Amino acid sequence: MRQVGGAVSEAVVAALVAVVVGAVGLKAFSTVHWPAFNASNVTRALTTVGQVGTIAAVVVAALLVRARRSPWLAKLLAWAGISGFVTVSLGMPLAATKLYLLGISVDQEFRTEYLTRFTDSPALHDMTYADLPPYYPAGWFWVGGRVAHLLGMPGWEAFKPYAIVSIAVAAVLAHVLWSKLVRADYAIAVTLVTTVVLVAFGSPEAYSAVLNILFPPVAVLAWGALYRPERFGIGGPLLRRPGQDPSATTESAGGWAAALGTGLFLGLASIFYTLYFFDAVFTVCLMALVAWIALLRHRHRADPAPGALALVWPILLRLIVIGAVAGSIALLSWGPYLAKALTAHSSGGSAALHYLPETGSRLAFPMADFDHPLLAILCLAGTVWLIYRAADSRRAQGLGIAVVAIYLWSLLSMTVTAGGMTLLSFRLEPLLQVLLAAAGVFGLAEGARGVYRAFGEPARFRVAAVVVAVLGVVAFAQDIPAVLTAEIDTAYTDTDGNGQRADKRSPSAVSYYRDIDAALLAATGKPRDHTVVLTADTSFLSIYPYYGFQALTVHYANPLSEFAARAAEIKRWSTSKSPAELHDALAHSPWRAPDAFLFRRSGDSYTLRLAEDVYPNDPNVRRYTVTFPASLFDDPRFHTTEVGPFALVVVQP
Known part of the structure; x- marks a missing residue:
């Protein structure tokens, strides 16, 4: 309970820091009359400066952790740096427009409509139709609408600052969770890198981005809840490496805190984004199956050897708890719709699954994305690490199963096209990139440590490795505006709710x-x-x-x-x-x-x-x-x- 209470307290403080940093940063950006991003390089240059500054704050936090000095200062710097990075990377390019990425076009149109609905009223309601409860999960939009109402802003105008700050908050919460699962310096590194990747590829869809950044640490957490061979006195490769301290991989309280945390995340996903919810459920169920098979494989090591049912029962019990927690939260958003659906006439299912772009007809391989070579290197390192450490690292097992789940979901999505629908697997590509990026951080860290030892532990190697890593992050980060060029341009060319275009051209x-x-x-x-x-x-x-x-x-x-x-x-x-x-x-x-x-x-x-x-x-x-x-x-x-x-x-x- 002390560990859970401490984690919750840290999460609250971290979220407050992110809100303050995001709000202050966006307010500061709005006080200056900037040129349009698509007509000048001024804001691009200032974005790079801001990115370097925030990354430097995160590096200082990591150095304080390594030196075992000022732990709370290190945390505050990490939270401020990570949330500041999100704020400057998205807020500065959009500083001269009131609109978020993609403006009020296509998908962003109905998302803005949804947030506007909850700005007007807190009642759960469909975004468009009178007298209908919501079908699309309302969580992210409801919070945004209530924030807009509190600030006295119209929904369309609140969308941008709320989207940016919510991603910043999710990023620092991911750091808090990582810090409970891995070494403090690793937690800082993996959060920074995954945040950079997320902002580049997942930020246009803000309500999925807040789940995306949390998914990797939750995958590790869920695996820790479900795979607990020590309960039966079973050791072996899937538990630890030879000579490793058994306590290093054993969570306290029998994994129930991890099960509760997993259930809370699934519940959050259910009221934020249905696709991520089902993918997360699929991943957790796959983990349960793998955990049971692994226990069956190694049960001969226990004395006496437990039966197959004895091995599966603890896993099922944790699944039931996870499902109960998630289901209770899901009903907050889904309850009114399900109640209405029992008595109302339906059109025969959701056409939301009737979409198959070219990217949905093939498997995504970020490790071979030559348009983004730094991402490809990072994801390739992650892929190698996941395979190499699959037998002896819980981190690799949890992340690896999550990656496998996405590929299985993608294959299933392509298969069901024969039945007239899809599972929208292409929208999971940003999640795959973030998962492999997280694995890549661990892979590169362990690889660098191996090279360091092989070279006889030269004094300057660590400094060189850190410098190269930081330069790589900065190089990737400063390319974010280029990756988001189309999305940023649309924010400047769309006409906003005041009837103005941010690029000063004739409005529509x-x-x-x-x-x-x-x-x-x-x-x-x-x-x-x-x-x-x-x-x-x-x-x-x-x-x-x-x-x-x-x-x-x-x-x-x-x-x-x-x-x-x-x-x-x-x-x-x-x-x-x-x-x-x-x-x-x-x-x-x-x-x-x-x-x-x-x-x-x-x-x-x-x-x-x-x-x-x-x-x-x-x-x-x-x-x-x-x-x-x-x-x-x-x-x-x-x-x-x-x-x-x-x-x-x-x-x-």
Whole structure:
């Protein structure tokens, strides 16, 4: 209990440090009028300076640990340096825009809409549809929405600082967890390197990034909970190396604290990101199977030798505890949806699994990624280390099983395409990169130690090794803006909720949203979250918390929304013969009908550009246009306002 209490206390302090560092850093960046990142190299240069400074703080922390001096100062420096690295690497390139990576485009559009929903209200609710509970896990977005509400910021504007600070907090929490599993200097090194890799490849999807950085230490933790041969007096290669102190690999309290920690992580994953949750569950179950097979293999070493059932029962008991903890947390987000699904009509499953890009049709091999040679070297070292130490290192076993689980998941994902779906394995590639990067740190550290001994332990070798390692980290880190070029450019070219583009060029039609919002409020006389709007310009719902009648695509739609039937109903409305017939059809809609339509004008007609699922094609979406004659709304029962290229039609009661 003392160990758990100490870890929790450290985690709280570390998180507070990360929040302060992130908030202060982002506030400082926002006080200066910077040039757009895609039009100047000024912010790129300052990003590099900030990265070098934060990495230097982390190096000093590691040196203090090695010297066994000022342990709390070392921790504070490590936390400040790691969180500062995240802040400067993402915050400085985005300093001249209010938008996060990818702006409010494509996937980031519905994510912003979700956060805006919870900025408006803490109630668990679908991001788009009125009267439906959420299908997509709400955890990360709910916290972000509540933070935005507390700060008095609109959701779209709070997205960037919240995303950056949340990744910074997750990174320092990963350090706290690593520090309970490995040597303090190793914990600093592996956290820094995995954070650098994560920011480069996983940061655009912030709500998965916070799980990604925690996944490697949790994999080691979960393996420690499930594989405990000492319980049966079994030693052997899968437990320790010859001559190693048995206590060095034996967690206290019989592994129950590790089981509890694993359950908490799975629960967090369940309310943050469904894919990572299922991959984590798959990984833990694979670990349980491997642990049982390993115990069966070595049970002859125990006296008396336990039976197969005696060996499996402790593993199952821990799995039950892990599942109970995770399930209890999962119900916080999934409970309302499951309750509704028992009585409501579903559209037949989620189309979110109907997506197979080219990257999802092949296995990912980061160790052969020649576009990023430093990453390839690191992951190759990790691969070699995982294989070499698979028999005698719990770290290698835990990380290795997690890596194998991703490859098995990828093969399974490709296999089930024959059945008309996928398991979205391509979205696990950033996780694979971080896992192999973590293994690479341990591999390079042990390799350097072996070379050091082979050369007769020369005095300056350690200094040279540290310098080379730090230079490698800096070289990789300063390339992060180049890796994220497309994502950063979109943040500058998208029009934000204030109707401005950060690159100072002419804004898109989004600049009219503010006038549309004012017209809607005036025409309806109702709060935004009491109004349902049918529009194809769904980024309007990302900026203002109106409900939508139809989602951007079926892949982001709640399965309970009956997306295809709604699309057919919209098409039927467009063929109405008169305003009276249309008004009557709206009054008898199977779902809550739109209170307003937001169209694009096209001559004497109003149009909606909608989407349908065409999986297994890639792209998996086909756009089509539904046209409403303007004469359908030439009636006192409809109030029409033209705003720029838009036609806003408010349905009168």
